Amino acid sequence: TYPEYYKYYGQREFTWNKISQKNRNPLLFDYPGADGMKTGYTKDAGYGLVGSAIRDGRRLVLVVAGARSLDERRLEAQKILDWGFKQFRPIEIYGANDRVGRARVWGGEAHWVDLVTPKAIRLMLSPTEQQKVTVDLHYTGPLLAPVKAGAEAGSIQFNLEGRTVAEFPIETANEIASVSSMWLKAWDSLLYMIFGG
Structure with missing residues (x-):
């Protein structure tokens, strides 16, 4: 839903008022087809990510919650997407x-x-x-x-x-x-x- 917002989610960097901010979503930098969406962190919940990627016209959306580090969040997100693209096919x-x-x-x-x-x-x-x-x-x-x-x-x-x-x-x-x-x-x-x- 709301495909028009993916152009914002997928931006690797944004500059406004001469201040540049790098997107913290690790998938955008090292996962082919990644185009979103949102990272987060709280002391109680740990590191989280809502991510999405497109491959061969298929979009998958994933959620990672409770990761103990930035690296764990990135690796788990990549594993979930790899598994999803391998296991789920449009029938x-x-x-x-x-x-x-x-x-x-x-x-x-x-x-x-x-x-x-x-x-x-x-x-x-x-x-x-x-x-x-x-x-x-x-x-x-x-x-x-x-x-x-x-x-x-x-x-x-x-x-x-x-x-x-x-x-x-x-x-x-x-x-x-x-x-x-x-x-x-x-x-x-x-x-x-x-x-x-």
């Missing part, structure tokens, strides 16, 4: 316009409409997490005809160990026109009142 779960489910349409020329992902869905997952991730589909129903193609119809959630780690919109794949027959409209309305969405 394409669904491509753009992949069908993920279908929803009941009431009062339409067709009774069902496919639900699709408007864009490709990629998640950063470790090999272990790839085996554990679960998917929940939530659609905003009932869908009443006419239904437009590309209308937002709900969301697809990805969960790990009981918590949602990502959520993306889903939309209708095609248009469903209203039925023209009054008898069919009445019949579908009756079914809707009995069975609901």
